[in-house]
Every structure is written in structure tokens, then in C-alpha cells.
Amino acid sequence: MDTNVSVGEVLNRAVEIYKTRLGILFGTAAVVLIPAGLIEGLLTHAGGMLSSLSSIVSLVASALFTGAVVRIVQAEDSGTEPGGIGQIFSSISDRIWPLVWVGFVASIAQGFGLVLLIVPGLFLIVIWSVLQPVIVVEGLSFDALARSRALVKGNGWNVFGLMVVVLLITLGVIALGAAFGGIIGGWVGVGVMTAIFGVLLIPVGALIRTVLYFKLIEHGGGSAAAAAAGV
Numbered sequence: 001m002d003t004n005v006s007v008g009e010v011l012n013r014a015v016e017i018y019k020t021r022l023g024i025l026f027g028t029a030a031v032v033l034i035p036a037g038l039i040e041g042l043l044t045h046a047g048g049m050l051s052s053l054s055s056i057v058s059l060v061a062s063a064l065f066t067g068a069v070v071r072i073v074q075a076e077d078s079g080t081e082p083g084g085i086g087q088i089f090s091s092i093s094d095r096i097w098p099l100v101w102v103g104f105v106a107s108i109a110q111g112f113g114l115v116l117l118i119v120p121g122l123f124l125i126v127i128w129s130v131l132q133p134v135i136v137v138e139g140l141s142f143d144a145l146a147r148s149r150a151l152v153k154g155n156g157w158n159v160f161g162l163m164v165v166v167l168l169i170t171l172g173v174i175a176l177g178a179a180f181g182g183i184i185g186g187w188v189g190v191g192v193m194t195a196i197f198g199v200l201l202i203p204v205g206a207l208i209r210t211v212l213y214f215k216l217i218e219h220g221g222g223s224a225a226a227a228a229a230g231v
Contacts, residue, residue: 005216014208026199029202032065050184063100064092068088105145125163129212131145131148133210151217168203174201
């Protein structure tokens with residue numbers, strides 16, 4: 001069995017799910033990220049100790065949304081319906097805390113790695129690229145760090161290439177939005193179009209990481225259900 005996961009197959013699958021589940025992806029994003037953004041804005045405006053809480057709100061909102069995207073992709077991968085937004089969030093209620101604290105630990109480690117020597121940070125980003133799907137699908141917490149590394153093993157350069165492609169796509173879409181905004185007119189047009197194109201990008205990162213997870217499982221000779229049961 002071919003254990004190598006190609007960038008193309010991950011991106012193609014992600015595009016398919018993006019188009020098929022666009023409504024539910026944006027629905028979950030709106031339910032989580034809009035209120036979180038408003039709360040963050042209020043806390044930041046308040047200043048002092050309250051402003052420091054905005055990062056916690058952002059972390060929790062990101063965990064909620066990422067967990068929801070994992071469930072949506074998991075349903076698509078198994079050929080079932082993900083259910084309504086309420087059902088999706090209910091299904092990840094016991095995974096939110098692990099997503100928050102393990103994700104926080106990983107982010108701190110990656111940040112230090114990038115600041116200090118860059119290469120260690122990139123290495124950690126690659127080996128923990130499927131951390132969130134592992135936490136949600138396989139029910140792990142801190143052990144998800146090692147599990148993600150085990151899944152990525154043998155595909156490190158392919159995963160790194162995927163991360164680079166995603167970064168280039170993100171920068172390209174943002175630049176395109178700014179260019180269209182400039183054509184429409186002035187800084188207002190740039191701001192509006194950049195915001196619109198930014199919204200289109202919101203599900204992309206979580207979607208690609210989750211598709212990558214299922215492709216790594218698939219190329220490893222098993223299924224996500226079997227992996228979860230084995231764990």
C-alpha cells in the first residue's frame with residue numbers, strides 16, 4: 001500500500017467538501033466566530049485586565065469551530081449527515097477543553113521554536129498538523145501530540161509542502177481581495193473586499209488539516225473509526 005499522501009489529493013478532497021458543505025461550514029463559523037469577535041472587541045476596548053481575556057475568548061472560539069469542522073468532515077468521510085449546528089456542537093462538548101489546553105501548549109511550543117531558531121518551530125507545526133482531528137476523532141488529550149507525530153511520520157515533507165501551498169493560497173486570496181477592493185474604490189473598497197475574501201478563507205485551515213488526517217489514516221491502511229477504537 002502507498003503510504004505517501006500527496007498535496008493534490010488533500011486539496012482536491014478539501015475543495016469537494018468545501019463546496020458540498022459550504023452552508024454548514026459558514027453556519028458554524030457565524031454561530032461561533034461572530035459572537036466571539038464582538039466579545040473580543042468589547043474586552044479589548046475595556047482595556048486593563050479585561051483586554052487580556054480576549055485571547056482566551058479567541059482560543060475557545062477557535063477550538064469550538066475547529067472541532068465542529070472535524071465533525072463535519074468526519075461525517076462526509078463516513079457518508080453520513082453531520083446533523084444540525086446544535087447537534088455538531090453537542091457532539092464535541094467533551095472535546096472542547098482538550099482542544100483548548102493541548103492546542104495552547106502546542107502553540108506556545110511552536111511559537112518558541114519559530115522565534116528561537118525557526119526550523120524547530122516548523123518541525124513542530126508539521127508533526128502536530130493533525131492534532132485537532134486526533135483530539136476530536138480519537139478522544140485523546142495530551143497523548144494526541146505523540147499520535148499526530150506518529151501519523152505524520154513518513155509524510156513530513158509532503159505535509160510541509162501542503163502547509164506551504166495553503167500559506168500561498170491564503171496570501172493569494174487576501175491579495176486578490178485587496179486588488180478587487182482597490183478597483184472598487186479606495187480604502188473602503190479594500191477593507192470590504194478583504195473582509196469578504198477573509199470570510200471565505202475561515203474554514204480552509206481546519207478543513208485541510210482534517211482532510212489530511214483522514215488521508216493519513218487511509219494511506220496507513222485503516223479507518224478513523226478503527227483508529228479511534230484501537231486507541
